Amino acid sequence: MALSLADIKGLFDGYGALTYSGEPVTQLEHALQSGALAEEAGASEELVAAAFLHDLGHLLSRQGETPTKRGIDDLHQYYVLSFLRPVLPDAVLEPIKLHVDAKRHLCATDDTYFGLLSADSVRSLELQGGIFNAEQSREFAQRPYADDAIRLRRWDDLAKVAGKPTPGLNHFLRIVERVMQRHS
Numbered sequence: 001m002a003l004s005l006a007d008i009k010g011l012f013d014g015y016g017a018l019t020y021s022g023e024p025v026t027q028l029e030h031a032l033q034s035g036a037l038a039e040e041a042g043a044s045e046e047l048v049a050a051a052f053l054h055d056l057g058h059l060l061s062r063q064g065e066t067p068t069k070r071g072i073d074d075l076h077q078y079y080v081l082s083f084l085r086p087v088l089p090d091a092v093l094e095p096i097k098l099h100v101d102a103k104r105h106l107c108a109t110d111d112t113y114f115g116l117l118s119a120d121s122v123r124s125l126e127l128q129g130g131i132f133n134a135e136q137s138r139e140f141a142q143r144p145y146a147d148d149a150i151r152l153r154r155w156d157d158l159a160k161v162a163g164k165p166t167p168g169l170n171h172f173l174r175i176v177e178r179v180m181q182r183h184s
Contacts, residue, residue: 001083002084002085002086003084005173005180009169011059012028012059012169015027015059016031020055022120023118023120024160025160025161027055027058028169029164030160031053031055032052032167032168032169033159033160034051034052034152034156035052035166035167035172035175037155038050038052038152038155039167041151044091046089046091047092047095049088049092049175049176050091050093050095050096051152051156052172052176053092053176054077054099055076055156056076056080056084057076057078057080058076061079077099078097081096084096087183087184088176088183089179090144090145094148095145095148095151098145098146098149099149100128101132101140101149102140102152102153103128103153104125104128104137104140105132105137105146105150106150106153107132108134109137116157
């Protein structure tokens with residue numbers, strides 16, 4: 001089943017107030033901040049949409065708040081794909097799919113990156129397979145959209161600021177709608 005724009009809005013309306021995995025923001029605030037950071041960086045509308053939607057799988061899988069504390073990796077980066085694939089292009093879907101592997105790659109290639117991760121990101125890293133070895137990191141870097149996934153990952157890590165002003169939900173839904181229209 002494909003998610004419509006109304007379905008996406010409904011997910012944020014219904015579950016966006018949930019705490020974002022032990023962070024000082026809600027799921028909705030995290031999505032809005034991620035999208036805003038992508039926009040501020042001059043990203044394409046496809047990458048802005050990916051940044052905004054990258055954790056939508058958490059809202060779909062409904063594992064509750066902070067599933068990592070219960071040892072659960074909800075595989076949100078994959079779970080959402082079948083719902084979005086009929087309506088969005090690879091330029092949105094692939095960075096979403098790869099944003100977890102981007103964390104694993106950055107931990108392997110950037111000496112300072114691991115120290116910047118929040119407690120929940122460290123917990124989820126272990127559940128998601130841990131830090132890439134050199135071979136895995138090289139393979140990741142060669143994948144299409146790896147660079148976009150790395151950009152998305154860095155915005156993801158920064159999008160956890162309590163009370164940070166951002167454009168609202170409808171602003172990002174309009175961007176997603178334009179991307180959907182171009183894709184159809």
